[in-house]
Amino acid sequence: MPTIEVQSLFKEYSGRRVLKDVSFEVQNGEVFVLVGPNGAGKTTLLRILDLLEEPTSGTVLFDGSPVDYSAKDKTAVRKRIGMVFQRTALFNMSAFDNIAYGLRVRGEGEASIRQSVGAMLELVRLRGFERKNALTLSGGEAQRVALAQALVTKPELLLLDEPTANLDPRSASIVEEVLSRINREDGTTIIMTTHNMLQAEGLAHRVAVLNEGKVEGIGRFQAVFGTSPGPIRDFARLENVFHGVSRISPEGTSIVDIGDGLRIEAAFRRAGYVMLHVPPEDIILSTQPLLSSARNAFEGEIVQITDLGPLVKLKVRAQKDFVAQITKRSFKDMRLNIGSRVFVTFKASSVRTD
């Protein structure tokens, strides 16, 4: 284990197709990253690989032998796989007992458990947390416990669903560091999903783009996201960078689903996975909805104000964060403050892509 072969996998929930003919192979020791908008089927795919769900049709082979999803006891295969879920659901017990869980259900001795759990706490940098109840931990700490919990049994395959989403930067970087370390040192095969393109680029040996249940691209990061990695990398440092899957509208513009229910209309014509950038100076802020021809308008709340001398930079949270620049004078005229409800408006022609 584990060369993983996924062969024309289909999954339906009460008539709705979540996965449509998904096929790919993951080599032993590979880090394979799935990217794609919310609802693309990434989580379902991971749950099928973890044997928590049964595919409607299709085959998954671990090391050449097909997984028997109808088997009554799936623990033998599951025991070789670790999974970290997006929404951490730790057990109502101490951090130590949470991490020890996988070893205890395998019937390991307490002495070796103590040693293994200690090493894991060290790895995720949570020494001294062993006696804390897991439910009192912060989001980042909890996710690191969840990672240690999955890793303590030395799985050959590690599945992770958005492991760093909504984590504090320190926890996120610890998680990333642990992932690349166990892949490098233990040769653990990793299949993970992420929204974070920098993370995908940094960790993945190969990426696959999943959209509406279909694989739309597969290969090395640069091969999938364009041969000019420069602009993408520059984009990533800028504000107002979004990514998602684009669809051509009847008018010939592109409608990009950037997740969280937001769609951005762009004047360019391009389908598939795109990165977007909206220059902060092109964003118009108003306290009332604007009656204009601008195609993109979102209502949000001011969460950050930065004084730049004659200009003021505002961060507006409208599901996603938008950064806008306005003059100090209009800032005062509009009587804006943290928490003010405002409208973010920009033209389709202001939306740039690489």
Add this chain to the structure above:
Amino acid sequence: MIENAFLEEIFNITLLSLRVSGMAVLIGASIGIPIGAALGFRQFRGKQALMRIIDIMMKSIINTFMGLPPVLVGLSVYLLLTASGPLGPLRLIYTPTAMIMTQLIMVVPIIIGVTMSAVGSVEKAIRDRALSLGATDRQAAWTVLREARMGVLTSVIVAFGAAISEVGGIMITGGNIRWVTRTLTTAIVVETELGNFDLALSLGAILLAIAFIINLALTIIQLRGTKR
């Protein structure tokens, strides 16, 4: 001497109350918790339309039984155990055993109902996580039950609270015989009727104290539960 006998009787009454209700809850828990847990686990299975209808019916029936009028239970048990009843030859009528049976019928639905909703409210993610970490179905079920432990404990305490303050049922099946089947609640009834208000009030105070201890325990458990 009189003082001593008086205290001795109060002690006897209190002990019998605790014994009858304690036994009823102990037996009730050993029946109710497994059934409640099994019913609670049903939420983890697929939800087909038929299953959902069965679920709704079952829950309504359990909820009805949770509010079963004690007098009605007492009457049923009486008819069962009375000399001419089907279980008459066992000669159990007017014994503490008959009272335990009466309270048992009342506490089992309470324990089932509360345990069921406690187990049912454990997130599906907990079971997924246990399975994902290599637990067998049985081990995962145990883990879910463990997560619901506060609720399960609550069911037991609530059941005990209901049992110890119940009067109608055990009055009928126990007969309120002095030194034999007289409990705090039945004694209060009879002493009030006799005009022995000092005794009735003393017994009432003891009952209140027990109720307070039960609620104190429940509150502490709930506070610990909400620390998450």
